Amino acid sequence: MTEILFYHLTESTLENALPGLIERSVERKWRVVIQTGSEERRDSLDNHLWTWSDASFLAHATDLEPYPEEQPIILTTGDGNPNGATVRFLVDGAAPRNVEKYDRLVLMFDGHDQQQLEQAREQWKALKAEGHTLTYWQQNAEGRWEKKA
Template sequence: MGNALFYHLTRSTAETLVPSLIAKSRQAGWRVELRGAEAARMARLDELLWQGDGFLPHGLAGGPHDAMQPVLLTVAGQGTAGADCLIAIDGAGVDPAECATAQRVCIVFDGNDESALNVARSQWRMLTGAGVPAEYWSEAGGRWEKKR
C-alpha cells in the first residue's frame, strides 16, 4: 500500500509543483496518473508540460494509447489501471482502494482557498480512516517540510 502525501500549497501553485512531482516519480520508474476535476484544466496542464524546462512525456486521456502513456492526464473516471503514482489536484477524488495498488498518492491543494482546504481535510479523514498511511507536507516556511 502506498502512502498518501498531502501537499499544502501556500506560496506556489500546482502548476509549479506538479512537474517536479512527475519528474521524481518518473525517475523512480513509475507510471503516473495526474487527475484533475475539469477537462479544460487538464488541457492547460497538457500545454504547460510540453512547454516546461524538462521533457515530460505524457498524454491526455481519451487517446488510443492511454495504457502506454508514462504520464496520463485524466479527470475522474478516465484513468487506466496500472499507475504507480496518482497525483490528484483541484479536489479530484481518490479512493482508498487506489492507494492499495499505487506506490504513492499525492494530493495537492491550495491552502489559500478555504473550500480546497475543506476538501483536503475530508480526503485526509477518509483515507486515514480506511487505514492509508498519510503524510502532510507544507511549504509555509518557504520550503517543503513534513509536518507532524
C-alpha cells in the same frame, strides 16, 4: 499498503510545483496518472507540461489520446488507470478512489482556496478513518516541501 501524501501549496501554484514532483516520479521509473477536477484543468495542465521548462521534457498524454498504455504520464478527469500507473496525483479536489491500487497517492491542494482546504481536511479524515498511513507536506517560505505530520 499505499503511501498517501498530502501536499499543501502555500508558496507556489500547482503549475509551478507539480512538474518537479512528476519529474522525480518518472526518474524513479514510476508511471504516473494525474487526475484533475475538470476537463479545462486537464487540458490546461496538458499544455503547461509541454512548455514548463526548457531544460526538461515530460512525455505525457491525456486520456483522450490513443494508446494511453504506452504513456509514462496520463492526465485524466476519471478514476481509471489507463497507463497502469503506480503513482496517482489528485489535484483541484479530485476525489481518491481505488486507493489500494497504487503504491503512492499524492493529493495536492491550494492553501489559498478555502474549498480545497476544507476538502483536503475531509479527505484526510476519511482516509485516516479507513486505517491508511498519511503524511502531510507543506511548503516553507522558499517553496521547499517540509514534512509536518
